[in-house]
Amino acid sequence: EAGVAQSPRYKIIEKRQSVAFWCNPISGHATLYWYQQILGQGPKLLIQFQNNGVVDDSQLPKDRFSAERLKGVDSTLKIQPAKLEDSAVYLCASSFGTGDNQPQHFGDGTRLSIL
Amino acid sequence: GQNIDQPTEMTATEGAIVQINCTYQTSGFNGLFWYQQHAGEAPTFLSYNVLDGLEEKGRFSSFLSRSKGYSYLLLKELQMKDSASYLCAPAAGANNLFFGTGTRLTVIP
Numbered sequence: 001e002a003g004v005a006q007s008p009r010y011k012i013i014e015k016r017q018s019v020a021f022w023c024n025p026i027s028g029h030a031t032l033y034w035y036q037q038i039l040g041q042g043p044k045l046l047i048q049f050q051n052n053g054v055v056d057d058s059q060l061p062k063d064r065f066s067a068e069r070l071k072g073v074d075s076t077l078k079i080q081p082a083k084l085e086d087s088a089v090y091l092c093a094s095s096f097g098t099g100d101n102q103p104q105h106f107g108d109g110t111r112l113s114i115l
Numbered sequence: 116g117q118n119i120d121q122p123t124e125m126t127a128t129e130g131a132i133v134q135i136n137c138t139y140q141t142s143g144f145n146g147l148f149w150y151q152q153h154a155g156e157a158p159t160f161l162s163y164n165v166l167d168g169l170e171e172k173g174r175f176s177s178f179l180s181r182s183k184g185y186s187y188l189l190l191k192e193l194q195m196k197d198s199a200s201y202l203c204a205p206a207a208g209a210n211n212l213f214f215g216t217g218t219r220l221t222v223i224p
Contacts, residue, residue: 101163104210
């Protein structure tokens, strides 16, 4: 079974520029998550999708971050404009559903550096 | 609100047993996950507990006490490859996970 695919693997931009990340979940997984992991911390949920609908985006800084999953499969996360504090690894995860004991499977992440 | 407490770092010897503790306070509780994360890699699923008690899976076991808001991960017969961060993540709502900062385990020869 293919895992969660993310691209790019690394990205370096200057502050105030825009950046987008792409995620392809495990086939058949209805639920998709985007996390931000700052160095030395655990992952923090940014947004959760169930198919193409948003389940939780309470921790997404909506003034600069946006995400979509238009066809209920692939997803993109965008930051516009980027700030220095956005330097982090952005992890995408997917699970079969939102029921109890559904483990989330993570991609390798995109490491974002803001200069 | 959510609060998760784990030791920041631990060191143990190859072949030994180590216990990583986690205490948590969450609004709503649907079970607790443990993940392993090697440096520069994605977290990988280790275990899930929803009922009180011990779940054993090979060299790894996980324990949960819901009334005490407490869990631990037990690693037996430690190997060098077990050097990693171990993340405690209680679940709430629709499979929302709240991750602690993780415990960085170093296994020494």
